[in-house]
Amino acid sequence: MVLVVEVVLTAMDHLASSVAETLRTNYCPANKAIFLAVLGGIVAASCAIGIALMGRGYTARVAGTLLVIFAVGGAALDLFGFFGCGNRIEPGLTWDWPW
């Protein structure tokens, strides 16, 4: 009985490891450096445009503030997903752009 339980638990551990590995390899960037550079560029450009808009009228100030919030929030979401990637990627399920 103990042996059966151990076999089942071992199988479950293997399954959990396999699934975790799948989740860490799907939809990951093929090249992490390029991905981070593109993401950083987009965030920097969005923040620059947003800050430039803030110096104008009321409507432009609201739009600029929202653009900065969008860029920061979007980058946070992308980085959250990005840091969940393991050391290898699943071919055919790559994620090469921040969007």
Next chain:
Amino acid sequence: MIPWHVSAQYCARQGATEYLEMWALLLVFAGGAVLTRKASRGVSGAFVGFAVLTGVLGASMFYGCSMTAASEQGMTTDLPHATYTILRCLGYDVRYLTNSWALFAVSCAGAIALLIFGTIRWKRAARAYAFTGSALLTVAAFVFAFFLLFGFSWCSSSRLF
């Protein structure tokens, strides 16, 4: 068991486009609420309502995906069948839900805006165009709401499992 954050990070990557779309939509509605606050409290309130609903739907989709991602890959789940079905339907086809919701919300907002425009404009032709456009957008909103609810109901009916 798979740690929750592993599934959540997988979902953030898998549905990045859709979650960014929902984030943008939420901010556009929030901006609309701020900009129309002084002009019309009712319109501003409607924008706030759409922003809140967008946030709730986006968060629900993310939660649904993260709670069912591991079991979609073959792991067992402790969730009751009904709960699992709802969560899976929220998190499985986020593109369909996002696009349906975006089209519905934008149609509603456009219909409201044109209705107000038609009310405050005194030229007959402009009013006619505004009211006609508002009516058409209202019909479109009903169509998109139908697709949104039909898709979710179809998935929830367990026909696909």
